[in-house]
Amino acid sequence: MRSLKRFGFAVTAVLGLVWGDSALAGPTLDGVKSRGVVTCAVNTGLAGFGMPDQQGDYKGLDADTCRAIAAAVLGDAKKVKFIPTTTQQRFTVLQSGEADVLTRNTTWTLLRDTEQGFNFAPVTYYDGQGFMVAKKAGIKSAKELDGATICVQPGTTTELNLADYFRTNRMTFKPLVVEKLAEVENAFFSGRCDAYTTDRSGLAATRAGKASNPDDYVILPDVISKEPLAPAVRHGDDEWFDIVKWTIYAMIGAEEKGIASSSVDDALKSEDPDVKRMLGVTPGLGKALHIDEKWAYNVIKQVGNYGEVFERNVGSKTPLKLERGLNGLWSQGGLMYAMPFR
Amino acid sequence: MNASSTRRGSAWWNDERSRELLFQALIIGVVIAVLAYLGHNATVNLRRQGIVGGFGFLSHEAGFEISPALIPYTPADSYADAMLVGLLNTLLVAAIGIVFATALGLIVGLLRLSGNWLVARLALGYVELMRNTPLVLQLFVWWNLLRISAPGPRAAWQVLPGVFVSNRGVAFPVPEYDPGFRWVLAALLVAILASAALARWAGRRQARTGRPFPVLSAALALIVLLPTVVFVALGAPFHLDIPQLGAFNFKGGVTVTPEFAALVFGLVVYTAAFIGEIVRGGIQAVSRGQSEAALALGLKRRHVLRLVVLPQAVRTMIPPLTNEYLNLAKNSTLAVAIGFADYFSVANTILNQTGQAIEAMTLIAAVYLSLSLGLSLLMNLYNRRVALVER
Numbered sequence: 001m002r003s004l005k006r007f008g009f010a011v012t013a014v015l016g017l018v019w020g021d022s023a024l025a026g027p028t029l030d031g032v033k034s035r036g037v038v039t040c041a042v043n044t045g046l047a048g049f050g051m052p053d054q055q056g057d058y059k060g061l062d063a064d065t066c067r068a069i070a071a072a073v074l075g076d077a078k079k080v081k082f083i084p085t086t087t088q089q090r091f092t093v094l095q096s097g098e099a100d101v102l103t104r105n106t107t108w109t110l111l112r113d114t115e116q117g118f119n120f121a122p123v124t125y126y127d128g129q130g131f132m133v134a135k136k137a138g139i140k141s142a143k144e145l146d147g148a149t150i151c152v153q154p155g156t157t158t159e160l161n162l163a164d165y166f167r168t169n170r171m172t173f174k175p176l177v178v179e180k181l182a183e184v185e186n187a188f189f190s191g192r193c194d195a196y197t198t199d200r201s202g203l204a205a206t207r208a209g210k211a212s213n214p215d216d217y218v219i220l221p222d223v224i225s226k227e228p229l230a231p232a233v234r235h236g237d238d239e240w241f242d243i244v245k246w247t248i249y250a251m252i253g254a255e256e257k258g259i260a261s262s263s264v265d266d267a268l269k270s271e272d273p274d275v276k277r278m279l280g281v282t283p284g285l286g287k288a289l290h291i292d293e294k295w296a297y298n299v300i301k302q303v304g305n306y307g308e309v310f311e312r313n314v315g316s317k318t319p320l321k322l323e324r325g326l327n328g329l330w331s332q333g334g335l336m337y338a339m340p341f342r
Numbered sequence: 343m344n345a346s347s348t349r350r351g352s353a354w355w356n357d358e359r360s361r362e363l364l365f366q367a368l369i370i371g372v373v374i375a376v377l378a379y380l381g382h383n384a385t386v387n388l389r390r391q392g393i394v395g396g397f398g399f400l401s402h403e404a405g406f407e408i409s410p411a412l413i414p415y416t417p418a419d420s421y422a423d424a425m426l427v428g429l430l431n432t433l434l435v436a437a438i439g440i441v442f443a444t445a446l447g448l449i450v451g452l453l454r455l456s457g458n459w460l461v462a463r464l465a466l467g468y469v470e471l472m473r474n475t476p477l478v479l480q481l482f483v484w485w486n487l488l489r490i491s492a493p494g495p496r497a498a499w500q501v502l503p504g505v506f507v508s509n510r511g512v513a514f515p516v517p518e519y520d521p522g523f524r525w526v527l528a529a530l531l532v533a534i535l536a537s538a539a540l541a542r543w544a545g546r547r548q549a550r551t552g553r554p555f556p557v558l559s560a561a562l563a564l565i566v567l568l569p570t571v572v573f574v575a576l577g578a579p580f581h582l583d584i585p586q587l588g589a590f591n592f593k594g595g596v597t598v599t600p601e602f603a604a605l606v607f608g609l610v611v612y613t614a615a616f617i618g619e620i621v622r623g624g625i626q627a628v629s630r631g632q633s634e635a636a637l638a639l640g641l642k643r644r645h646v647l648r649l650v651v652l653p654q655a656v657r658t659m660i661p662p663l664t665n666e667y668l669n670l671a672k673n674s675t676l677a678v679a680i681g682f683a684d685y686f687s688v689a690n691t692i693l694n695q696t697g698q699a700i701e702a703m704t705l706i707a708a709v710y711l712s713l714s715l716g717l718s719l720l721m722n723l724y725n726r727r728v729a730l731v732e733r
């Protein structure tokens with residue numbers, strides 16, 4: 001019986017590939033349920049986003065997004081499997097179906113959203129390209145970097161943004177372009193470059209993880225590009241796309257309503273109809289997503305709201321020391337905004 | 343026709359000649375078919391993915407910065423300009439590398455043959471260490487050493503007036519161009535030509551009369567004095583572009599970056615180990631009787647080496663030496679690992695930025711193929727000159 005079901009699966013998948021445009025309902029969710037685990041493609045090691053700790057347990061914002069999806073779908077945040085991927089592997093791993101979702105600090109761009117065949121869930125971290133310099137250089141703004149040597153990785157949008165920024169501001173610079181991340185970081189920390197440029201969260205992670213004394217380095221306030229980092233799923237499975245999307249909205253929505261992992265049990269008694277629908281006290285939303293009515297409750301109880309996840313992994317009490325900034329709630333001047341739970 | 347008539351009755355496919363022809367035709371046919379299939383496949387796939395092929399992208403704006411650049415270059419220049427910048431960097435590394443690797447290799451080869459036990463063993467140790475560790479590892483070692491041992495630009499060591507050593511490289515002054523220099527250069531050219539004529543004359547005279555002439559010192563005097571006289575006569579039109587410490591780096595003069603230095607140094611000491619063994623082999627291939635005979639004639643030891651042994655050794659050394667030169671040129675692509683913007687590194691960046699994989703790969707292959715074939719051609723010409731003339 002099971003093998004028959006699998007066969008049916010394969011047939012639907014192949015048909016889906018051949019006809020392509022038919023929006024199939026369900027193969028990913030069914031696969032996740034039958035395997036009893038959500039498989040996520042994550043970074044090989046970026047502090048604060050996706051990096052295994054000493055016990056080999058993946059920690060970070062991206063890893064927690066994956067756990068939240070498992071909590072929503074399977075009722076258990078521990079039922080996850082992480083596949084560490086490099087920048088080159090990440091899309092193939094998702095495309096081939098090896099992973100159910102890509103939670104790997106990936107920038108949402110038009111071409112990835114269309115030609116490369118992915119759908120992006122809501123942004124989990126609004127990032128932008130920035131610069132890190134040694135504190136003793138006494139530089140306060142990127143505008144003072146005229147004539148500097150700058151470390152950068154080749155073939156990235158970072159490299160192009162960098163040249164654009166200096167051209168726009170009529171300044172010159174000398175790039176030091178090195179292929180491997182560890183070597184770029186070494187070159188910067190040994191003083192070969194005056195500044196290192198990449199996504200600002202990446203700068204914070206490098207400073208926290210690789211500098212001998214993180215306090216000797218400052219990240220300049222200038223942000224020279226937009227890098228919205230969002231989870232991605234394959235084209236063609238709207239049901240799964242909806243689940244991933246609303247799991248993230250549930251975390252943001254919980255923060256909007258002031259519900260944290262510690263207070264979610266009290267919130268079950270809330271009179272607020274919004275909260276009652278979200279937590280499944282008033283049933284309907286879980287059924288609409290084809291998952292358990294307790295889905296959002298499980299996410300908040302086991303993983304936490306967005307603010308908790310942020311503070312735990314990258315916030316001011318972590319080595320990364322990132323401000324909420326753009327990643328604060330919309331009501332507090334940020335961009336985090338949950339769609340209505342109805 | 344004769345063959346077929348003598349083997350009457352045997353079918354054509356039993357004929358050895360026609361069988362060979364048939365198989366060769368078949369193989370050529372299969373190769374053409376495979377190539378055509380691959381080409382067709384690539385075209386179809388590219389069209390399906392909506393990728394525009396062709397080399398049109400070369401005229402588009404590159405948008406990224408390259409440093410160091412031997413010619414003026416900005417991100418507003420085209421991909422073709424960027425490739426040219428990379429190509430010139432590669433040629434510079436290859437040219438300097440080959441000259442110094444040859445010189446060092448010659449010395450190492452001679453030291454390997456030294457009668458002094460310690461010197462010979464040290465040379466052997468050097469050769470074995472260099473030949474048996476990966477080049478990319480050596481490059482990382484040199485790069486890290488250069489970067490870590492030197493101070494930042496603000497604390498740069500001024501080793502000579504106007505020459506600064508820091509972790510940004512060695513900055514040194516260069517003469518600024520002055521119209522008067524043309525005459526100085528012309529004088530230098532005249533001096534070089536005159537020296538060549540002098541050497542010819544001295545050679546002939548020695549052959550005729552046996553009296554030697556101090557060609558080397560005479561030529562040196564000519565080459566140094568004549569341009570100096572012209573220079574002074576013009577009122578010394580000299581002006582140095584001296585490096586000045588800017589906000590971050592030295593401005594003015596010329597800076598040799600640690601990446602360039604590490605790459606050239608690494609390639610030189612690595613290749614010199616192989617060249618040293620070629621030199622040793624070449625010298626040992628010259629029969630002992632040759633040097634014994636020369637010594638018996640009363641030649642000094644250094645004359646024996648220069649006039650009798652090396653000219654004969656060079657003949658056996660040229661073909662393997664060509665190989666080492668080609669290796670050095672191709673090994674320069676390891677620049678990508680230590681952040682030097684050579685042709686391969688720039689072309690790779692362009693590949694990443696444009697997505698024109700097939701075109702970029704073709705250009706990379708074409709450039710290194712031309713570089714290698716050009717080098718081989720030069721070496722083969724030289725080889726023909728020094729080869730034994732057989733009559």
